[in-house]
Amino acid sequence: MPRIVKHPELRREELLDHAQALFLTHGYDKASLNDVIAAAGISKGAFYHYFPSKEALLEALAERFAKQALAGVEDIVADPALDPLGRLNALLAKSRQAKIETAAEAWALFETLFRPENLVLFHRINLAASASFSPVLVETIRQGLEDGTFRTFDPEGVADIVMQFGMATHDVIAKAFASGSDADMEIAIEALEKRVRLYETALDRILGLPDGSIRIGEPGYVRAVMTARRSNPSVIAVAPP
Amino acid sequence: MPRIVKHPELRREELLDHAQALFLTHGYDKASLNDVIAAAGISKGAFYHYFPSKEALLEALAERFAKQALAGVEDIVADPALDPLGRLNALLAKSRQAKIETAAEAWALFETLFRPENLVLFHRINLAASASFSPVLVETIRQGLEDGTFRTFDPEGVADIVMQFGMATHDVIAKAFASGSDADMEIAIEALEKRVRLYETALDRILGLPDGSIRIGEPGYVRAVMTARRSNPSVIAVAPP
DNA sequence: CTATTATACCGACCAATGGTCTATTGCTCA
DNA sequence: TGAGCAATAGACCATTGGTCGGTATAATAG
DSSP: OOOOOOOHHHHHHHHHHHHHHHHHHHOTTTSOHHHHHHHHTOOHHHHHHHOSSHHHHHHHHHHHHHHHHHHHHHHHHHOTTOOHHHHHHHHHHHHHHHHHHHHHHHHHTTOOSOSGGGHHHHHHHHHHHHHHHHHHHHHHHHHHHHTTSOOOOOHHHHHHHHHHHHHHHHHHHHHHHTTOOHHHHHHHHHHHHHHHHHHHHHHHHHTTOOTTOOOOSOTTHHHHHHHHHHHSOOOOOOOOO | OOOOOOOHHHHHHHHHHHHHHHHHHHOTTTSOHHHHHHHHTOOHHHHHHHOSSHHHHHHHHHHHHHHHHHHHHHHHHHOTTOOHHHHHHHHHHHHHHHHHHHHHHHHHTTSOSOSGGGHHHHHHHHHHHHHHHHHHHHHHHHHHHHTTSOOOOOHHHHHHHHHHHHHHHHHHHHHHHTTOOHHHHHHHHHHHHHHHHHHHHHHHHHTTOOTTOOOOSOTTHHHHHHHHHHHSOOOOOOOOO
16 A cells, blocks of 8 residues: 555544544444544554554544634633623533534434434543533633622532533433434424523522523524534535445 | 253343443443353353343343332332422432442442443443433422422423432542542542532522422431441452453 | 654554354253 | 253354554654
8 A cells, every 4th residue: 555644733633533423423332443544544553653542532532522612612701791691601502502513413414423322422522521611611600609690609510510401412312313203303402492491490590590591592593503404414524334 | 061051030130240240340341241251150152142232231231220229219209298399308318329329339349330431331320210210200390390399390301400410420429539549539528418419409499499408318428328338348249350 | 965763654463352153951841 | 751942052253452563754964
């Protein structure tokens, strides 16, 4: 085989790209290392030059996800015009948007993130994302406590609950999407909307706010994104079976 | 090798017992099928006579856990003297007790359930347990809504949140126990107690109750169980390395 | 413009894994 | 007693994640 040398950073990104596509479509366990290196067009040796193990590849992928996610909210964090409640709402809306768009993308590929075999991948992503988001959330909650907007305690704990709510959408979607038919998508959308509304109220109360203070995006937003993405799926490179 | 024939149900239970011990100590992925059948003292063929795959073994194990868990609370469910709040409190205390005892047991074996490699196992158990518990919780919440004890909505959603809180203890413990030293256990205990208190208040507010209504066991209970178990570990058969 | 070194890369090889298959043993019941 | 079937054994298989010795290429020094 001809030897192809690329810039290490590019190679690494390519590897992550192909791993992402394969892990998302087949699941971390089912997608074999050989699949990944075949898709990336490199040798075993080359792969292990970049990552010490398959596990490390997963970890790196999760970190990249988290980094992208954090980059997506840095404007919100930096915006001095936002009060704690406003900032919290903006953060929640953003993270929800990202989650739904990811879901829509996976769905468009007729394979979904929300499958049991993707548990590991999803958990790693969420772990990394949480590690990034946690400080931001904690700080926001603490501010809200200080200026009297929120009436609660244990900012770290509350931040964890907020992120739990985020993670929980995984299982909600997973259950509804389980059998994968079109009708299920409608069910999933309904369930998601309802669940989001519940989380809003739950957060209101945990934070000691009047019901209706927390607003995670407009009603109907889920359906809009999902259906739009479905008819116009973005392209992710997928290896042949 | 001499051929040993046993009653199928006994064999199956034995298989589950050994699988449980190995999965708990080494993790689902790391514990190989060969380890399991070696521990159980049977052949490959015999194993695949009972389970169609390793995955199925995991599933069966999760179901057994769930069944045991449900059996443990049926007296609470059946008790007509309990009002919704009392029943909810009893259910929560019981499930927490079970979780902590499991944790203590795993800890006593110097290997803990709360490790990344046990994610899959833990998730499966929780999934099965949730499926069992959900109806009970939903019914309890619904009763509380009807008789005016609770001031909330979407019983299914709230029940899910309750179970989320249960699952979340996994990650809380996992983080604190990560490096596995003795000091970490103290930290883990503190974190757990604090977190339990947060969940109590969060549930109070979600259910529209005055703070302090929900009581998930006595303070200090976690430490008591953990330390007691540690000095007097129950025996689980473990295969040689 | 060489010589040297460091890095990116290749692919044969390995032990272990989950799973399949055929053959045999022992229980049950007619 | 013996036919039939459930239970068991274990050789075998393809695939998997991972290792290793080696090679080509780019960067650097002389």
